[in-house]
Amino acid sequence: MVQIGQFWTGTSGQIRGNVLLPFRMAKRSPNSHQVRVRELPFAARLHRVEPFGTADRDELHAAADRIAGPRGWYAYAGWKPADVDHKLILFETEEEADAMQRWIQESAIETRPAPARYAVPQLTVAGSDRKPD
Numbered sequence: 001m002v003q004i005g006q007f008w009t010g011t012s013g014q015i016r017g018n019v020l021l022p023f024r025m026a027k028r029s030p031n032s033h034q035v036r037v038r039e040l041p042f043a044a045r046l047h048r049v050e051p052f053g054t055a056d057r058d059e060l061h062a063a064a065d066r067i068a069g070p071r072g073w074y075a076y077a078g079w080k081p082a083d084v085d086h087k088l089i090l091f092e093t094e095e096e097a098d099a100m101q102r103w104i105q106e107s108a109i110e111t112r113p114a115p116a117r118y119a120v121p122q123l124t125v126a127g128s129d130r131k132p133d
Contacts, residue, residue, distance in 0.1 A: 036074045040090035044100035045078075049085050050114030063103050064089060068096045 052060070064073040068091050078086040091097045104110065 033076070037076075037090065040072075040074050040092050042091045042094045042097035044089045044091070044097045044104060045083070046087040046089065046104050046110060047085060048087060048110050053112075053115035056109060056112055059107070060089075060109060063107070064100060067099050067103070068092065072096070073100075 046060075060075075064075070067073070073089055073091050073096070075087055075089045078084055078088050089097075089100055091100065
């Protein structure tokens with residue numbers, strides 16, 4: 001028996017008036033990233049440290065769309081130790097992942113130069129002697 005205002009080990013609930021009500025666990029909504037990773041188990045790996053230029057990124061997206069359609073692939077940056085500095089592009093079938101891996105090798109997108117830095121004069125605060133980089 002649980003007395004009002006006391007919670008013993010193994011009991012869970014809330015008190016409303018003189019009645020002990022059980023807690024209702026809120027159902028968590030699924031993590032959309034986790035859902036996509038589970039739906040698309042096969043990966044093509046693109047090793048690149050530098051950022052992509054706009055043209056390179058658009059070409060990569062067009063190639064993935066050609067291979068699997070706009071909803072048939074998902075890309076994210078690798079975070080596991082073996083995947084650091086890799087962009088993982090996930091697909092539903094192994095054939096699609098292999099086709100994308102072949103495209104990565106043939107297009108040499110991994111070795112393309114990074115876009116040049118946007119070199120414009122830096123705005124400074126009035127009276128500042130700092131020189132732009």
